[in-house]
Amino acid sequence: MNSQEVAALLEESRQAAAAGPAQPSEEDKVEFQRCQASLSAELSMLLEEAVAMKWPFVPEKWQYKESVTSEDKTNLQDLISEHLPQLLKFLRASIAVGDSQFAISVVFLVDRFLYWADASKKLLCIVKALHKHYPATPIPPQVVIRQARLSVNSGKIQKAEYILSSLINNCGATGHWVYHTDSERTLVQAVSIQIRGQVLQKLGLWLEAAELIWASLVGLFALPLPDKKGIGTSLGLLASILVSMNDKDFHAFTTCPQIDLSFLKAKGHRLLTAAEAAKMAVVYSQYTSLYVLSNVVTQGTCLLSFSFSPSCPKTQREVFLSQAKEAFEIGLLTKTEDEAVPN
Numbered sequence: 001m002n003s004q005e006v007a008a009l010l011e012e013s014r015q016a017a018a019a020g021p022a023q024p025s026e027e028d029k030v031e032f033q034r035c036q037a038s039l040s041a042e043l044s045m046l047l048e049e050a051v052a053m054k055w056p057f058v059p060e061k062w063q064y065k066e067s068v069t070s071e072d073k074t075n076l077q078d079l080i081s082e083h084l085p086q087l088l089k090f091l092r093a094s095i096a097v098g099d100s101q102f103a104i105s106v107v108f109l110v111d112r113f114l115y116w117a118d119a120s121k122k123l124l125c126i127v128k129a130l131h132k133h134y135p136a137t138p139i140p141p142q143v144v145i146r147q148a149r150l151s152v153n154s155g156k157i158q159k160a161e162y163i164l165s166s167l168i169n170n171c172g173a174t175g176h177w178v179y180h181t182d183s184e185r186t187l188v189q190a191v192s193i194q195i196r197g198q199v200l201q202k203l204g205l206w207l208e209a210a211e212l213i214w215a216s217l218v219g220l221f222a223l224p225l226p227d228k229k230g231i232g233t234s235l236g237l238l239a240s241i242l243v244s245m246n247d248k249d250f251h252a253f254t255t256c257p258q259i260d261l262s263f264l265k266a267k268g269h270r271l272l273t274a275a276e277a278a279k280m281a282v283v284y285s286q287y288t289s290l291y292v293l294s295n296v297v298t299q300g301t302c303l304l305s306f307s308f309s310p311s312c313p314k315t316q317r318e319v320f321l322s323q324a325k326e327a328f329e330i331g332l333l334t335k336t337e338d339e340a341v342p343n
Contacts, residue, residue: 006117007122009089009092010122010123012092013095017095017126029097031096032093032096032099034093035086035089036093038086039083039090040083046109047102047106050105053140053178055184056177056179057140057191058142061074063228063229065225068287075287076112077113080112087106087110090102091126100134104130104140108140110123111143111146112142120149120150121150124143124146127139127143136176138176139175141172141174144167148164149195152198161199164196172186186219189219190216190219191216193212193216194230197213197215197234197237206244206245210245211253211256213238213241214238216234217238228285229288231284232280233291235277235281235295238277239281240274242274243301243302250270250273269306271306272303275303278296278299279327292330296327297328303321303324304324307320
């Protein structure tokens with residue numbers, strides 16, 4: 001499905017949502033039933049779980065599992081990509097018959113995929129229109145946080161801060177969304193803190209950003225089943241921040257009594273700590289090739305830079321060069337034909 005077709009279906013849904021509730025015709029009802037019947041069993045189950053507010057973020061199969069089978073290694077993005085036309089048509093049909101819960105649930109499922117396809121702005125316009133006409137319909141925390149992400153990307157830092165601070169200070173509370181466990185609230189707070197760290201990173205406040213990313217890691221590790229995807233993301237961000245910060249800030253960060261970096265098994269140098277964080281990020285996000293590629297490049301770059309720094313013992317230079325080479329080789333193995341290796 002090309003971008004123009006996606007944009008056209010989203011625009012039709014936006015117009016229908018903006019028009020507000022209307023008496024559905026028999027044709028609308030038949031179309032809704034037809035679209036619903038066209039969905040696979042897996043998608044139907046995910047939509048039902050989304051309606052039931054089973055999770056605040058749509059999970060990957062491998063995200064919370066210790067033992068991962070071959071079936072778990074596929075990402076939701078692949079499923080959504082394969083069935084995007086059916087889902088967007090079901091979104092349009094749900095709005096036409098006034099079923100706001102199913103409409104928001106479809107938005108919930110396609111949100112992450114359309115973010116990477118640069119179509120989130122149109123999707124959030126649909127959410128805004130639905131919320132105006134159906135204010136009692138719960139909006140998933142993932143979708144609320146998506147608005148914060150878009151605000152950051154467009155330079156609207158104050159708006160993003162307002163959204164994130166509200167989620168953090170109110171234990172993840174957002175409208176009529178119902179949490180089933182305290183750990184779900186903790187997860188939403190941890191992700192909100194993670195994004196606040198990204199905001200400070202964009203502003204060049206490296207020490208403060210690192211402290212927030214560390215706080216997000218504490219929250220993600222504290223979950224009954226640690227969020228591997230979230231942990232991998234935070235570790236990758238921490239690696240990137242450590243690369244950018246100066247040695248004075250690094251010393252302040254590593255000597256803070258509340259921060260324990262022993263799990264990184266680093267040797268006290270900023271670049272080695274960053275390389276280890278990137279290496280761990282690869283392990284936690286190993287089923288998402290783009291994150292693997294990004295993090296192994298960071299790891300290799302840090303090791304390469306350290307090997308030529310005055311801090312590297314001459315006797316170990318070849319060792320670090322070899323490790324850097326291995327990291328870059330992993331990155332090249334991860335690369336697909338239509339992806340460029342970042343420089």
